[in-house]
Amino acid sequence: MNSMLWLIAILFVSMNALIAQPKGYNYDEGKVPKYTLPDPLLMTDGDRVKTVKEWETQRRPEILELFKKEMYGRAPGKPANLKFSVFDEQQVLKGKAVRKQVEIQFAGKADGPRMTVLIYLPPKAKGPVPTFLTLNFRGNHTVADDPNIRLPHSWVRGRTKGETVDNRATEKGRGVAKSRWGVMNILKRGYGLATIYYGDIDPDFDDGWKNGVHALYPKPKPDEWGSIATWAWGLSRALDYFETDKDIDHKRVAVMGHSRLGKTSLWAGAADQRFALVISNNSGCGGAALSRRAFGETVKRINTSFPHWFNDNFLKYNDNENACPVDQHMLVALAAPRPVYIASAVGDKWADPNGEFLSGIHANPVYQLYGLSGLPASKQPPVDSPVMGRIGYHVRSGKHDVTDFDWEQYLKFADKHLKPRKK
Numbered sequence: 001m002n003s004m005l006w007l008i009a010i011l012f013v014s015m016n017a018l019i020a021q022p023k024g025y026n027y028d029e030g031k032v033p034k035y036t037l038p039d040p041l042l043m044t045d046g047d048r049v050k051t052v053k054e055w056e057t058q059r060r061p062e063i064l065e066l067f068k069k070e071m072y073g074r075a076p077g078k079p080a081n082l083k084f085s086v087f088d089e090q091q092v093l094k095g096k097a098v099r100k101q102v103e104i105q106f107a108g109k110a111d112g113p114r115m116t117v118l119i120y121l122p123p124k125a126k127g128p129v130p131t132f133l134t135l136n137f138r139g140n141h142t143v144a145d146d147p148n149i150r151l152p153h154s155w156v157r158g159r160t161k162g163e164t165v166d167n168r169a170t171e172k173g174r175g176v177a178k179s180r181w182g183v184m185n186i187l188k189r190g191y192g193l194a195t196i197y198y199g200d201i202d203p204d205f206d207d208g209w210k211n212g213v214h215a216l217y218p219k220p221k222p223d224e225w226g227s228i229a230t231w232a233w234g235l236s237r238a239l240d241y242f243e244t245d246k247d248i249d250h251k252r253v254a255v256m257g258h259s260r261l262g263k264t265s266l267w268a269g270a271a272d273q274r275f276a277l278v279i280s281n282n283s284g285c286g287g288a289a290l291s292r293r294a295f296g297e298t299v300k301r302i303n304t305s306f307p308h309w310f311n312d313n314f315l316k317y318n319d320n321e322n323a324c325p326v327d328q329h330m331l332v333a334l335a336a337p338r339p340v341y342i343a344s345a346v347g348d349k350w351a352d353p354n355g356e357f358l359s360g361i362h363a364n365p366v367y368q369l370y371g372l373s374g375l376p377a378s379k380q381p382p383v384d385s386p387v388m389g390r391i392g393y394h395v396r397s398g399k400h401d402v403t404d405f406d407w408e409q410y411l412k413f414a415d416k417h418l419k420p421r422k423k
């Protein structure tokens with residue numbers, strides 16, 4: 001390589017490092033502040049939870065309520081006029097997949113708030129298949145090279161013009177995010193894949209709660225839904241549809257998400273126990289990472305950069321994490337006894353890989369109450385060495401992303417816990 005190319009390569013790498021690790025935040029394990037985590041099994045009245053029944057009828061509802069009130073916000077239930085319209089169903093990808101597209105109208109109106117679910121299913125399935133449900137960042141059409149995927153009707157993030165520009169999705173975007181999905185591999189393993197463009201549910205910018213499904217509801221109060229809770233609400237509406245689709249096993253749906261959408265999958269699994277398995281990919285602050293560690297992204301920073309993600313009550317915990325009655329290990333614990341997989345990346349220090357691991361560890365007492373081992377590790381496992389109990393964890397080499405390695409672990413984990421039914 002000549003020196004010019006080297007210079008460009010070095011600049012590119014350091015730019016990426018800057019983006020992945022903003023300055024002024026702590027990335028040093030030795031400088032993590034001293035903290036005490038709230039005990040998931042200690043009720044607010046001081047009693048200790050001793051049985052599964054006490055957990056399920058008292059402490060779990062208490063923790064769920066705290067997360068709603070203080071952080072993600074309460075969401076409404078299933079709308080009365082929810083309408084499903086399957087507008088596409090055919091064999092595609094040379095007969096190796098069945099593609100369905102379903103429009104879900106939140107107010108039962110074709111010109112009202114709505115989302116499109118793109119579904120790929122294995123073509124020769126005998127009976128309903130277990131399915132991964134995930135939100136995507138840039139439109140369903142970015143997930144695969146498939147000319148007939150409907151383009152999003154809603155706002156998409158602008159690459160160059162900033163995030164609040166009302167861009168339209170174009171043909172150029174087809175397949176651009178396919179490296180994150182491996183559709184054929186998922187189908188070959190006997191699973192379906194369903195995905196929704198998150199901006200269909202709620203465009204990802206601070207718009208005064210006018211766009212997406214918020215148009216149907218009053219402006220949220222300080223304890224009501226932020227965008228993460230809204231995206232999770234959309235995932236539950238997809239599950240409502242799955243309950244009506246005989247090709248999808250709605251009792252074996254794994255909700256998976258990356259980054260802000262990993263925060264969303266954790267919250268979706270907590271708020272809606274119909275999800276059978278939960279996967280958090282590099283979810284970081286407000287997801288799997290313990291807030292009290294203030295390692296990488298902090299509560300104050302996330303509330304400042306993304307004021308619409310959480311509810312307004314969460315602002316109280318800016319630079320004040322210890323005052324919060326919950327921390328993120330309790331979010332993992334809300335999935336119990338269902339399986340949860342937490343994935344980190346070494347190059348993703350902003351998301352605090354060790355803090356993500358520790359959330360799994362500190363959720364263990366709740367899994368143990370069920371006689372399950374939870375996350376079977378005493379310290380963070382070495383890079384690229386997954387550990388899988390009822391809670392799974394890996395830290396892979398590389399940066400903030402979703403890779404084939406990540407999917408390989410999710411498929412193994414699903415084989416272990418959601419195994420396609422024996423015929």
Ligand code: GTR
Nearest residue numbers: 258259260261284285297302
């Ligand atoms: C970052 C944010 C993270 C993470 C990420 C993403 O800017 O600080 O919390 O959610 O975005 O979603 O891509």
